[in-house]
Amino acid sequence: MSAPACPERIEFDCGPVQAIDLALYAAASGDHNPLHLDAEVARAAGFDKPVVHGMYTMACVGRVFTQRFGVRALRSLSARFTGVAKLGDRIVIEATLAGIDAGIATYALRAHSTAGTELVTGSARVVLAR
Amino acid sequence: MIDRKWIGYTSTPSKVTIDRWRVKLFCQAIGETDALYWDEAAARVAGHAACPVPPTFLKAIEADHMPAADLLGLLGVPLLSVLHAEQSFDYLAPVHVGDEIEITREVTDIYEKRGGALEFVVVEALFRRGAVTVCESRQTIVVRRDRAAAR
Numbered sequence: 001m002s003a004p005a006c007p008e009r010i011e012f013d014c015g016p017v018q019a020i021d022l023a024l025y026a027a028a029s030g031d032h033n034p035l036h037l038d039a040e041v042a043r044a045a046g047f048d049k050p051v052v053h054g055m056y057t058m059a060c061v062g063r064v065f066t067q068r069f070g071v072r073a074l075r076s077l078s079a080r081f082t083g084v085a086k087l088g089d090r091i092v093i094e095a096t097l098a099g100i101d102a103g104i105a106t107y108a109l110r111a112h113s114t115a116g117t118e119l120v121t122g123s124a125r126v127v128l129a130r
Numbered sequence: 131m132i133d134r135k136w137i138g139y140t141s142t143p144s145k146v147t148i149d150r151w152r153v154k155l156f157c158q159a160i161g162e163t164d165a166l167y168w169d170e171a172a173a174r175v176a177g178h179a180a181c182p183v184p185p186t187f188l189k190a191i192e193a194d195h196m197p198a199a200d201l202l203g204l205l206g207v208p209l210l211s212v213l214h215a216e217q218s219f220d221y222l223a224p225v226h227v228g229d230e231i232e233i234t235r236e237v238t239d240i241y242e243k244r245g246g247a248l249e250f251v252v253v254e255a256l257f258r259r260g261a262v263t264v265c266e267s268r269q270t271i272v273v274r275r276d277r278a279a280a281r
Binding site for chain 1: 152183186209210214219220224
């Protein structure tokens, strides 16, 4: 059998995140916090533009792994939201292989916005195909 | 300051049935174009018994069980003073469209940093299908006190 496809590094990007994406995400996720939808509310909360849901960024991170390994392979996904993406940003995700143990690969994650803000650090564990 | 009596608060479990249209809408929002998440035939071709759900979709049904606004209301925290600080999921069994999932949320910790300028609330959730735990999640919410006081 050939070696499992388990790249050292995966790069993926999402977006640009538009107002319609945030509105759809609010509807689909049940997170209707106006911070994500209303420019004035965002300004009052100290942001120059509506803020992308942290869970939106994490959903993009999930896609990195479901596309590469299939949806059943993911064993865990964890994210620390270190900064916020804003309306119009693209989200760039980098996953770096940290190790393989007993058929499970662990990846270290980083995401940043094209505005230059770090968004997420985290990790994921995926079961490799046998 | 959030009353620490809320540490240990556990929601009454409730069941949410995973709806195909909702999953499709979620996929549309996040740019997921693979039809296996909403098209039964495509799911079967890909070797799934039914349409699987995207990994972070469980957060959406967690909100159906108990919206963030309700939980924060209970704690006396204004919605606009919070940001999502951390989130993790442990996936223990596959979840599909049509599954009935029972959800519980529990406040497991509340603590502060920077002399109380920031407060953190840790909420764990349990997702079960019948007797099987399909996922465990953990969320940390940060409350910005300056924003909480401004409202």
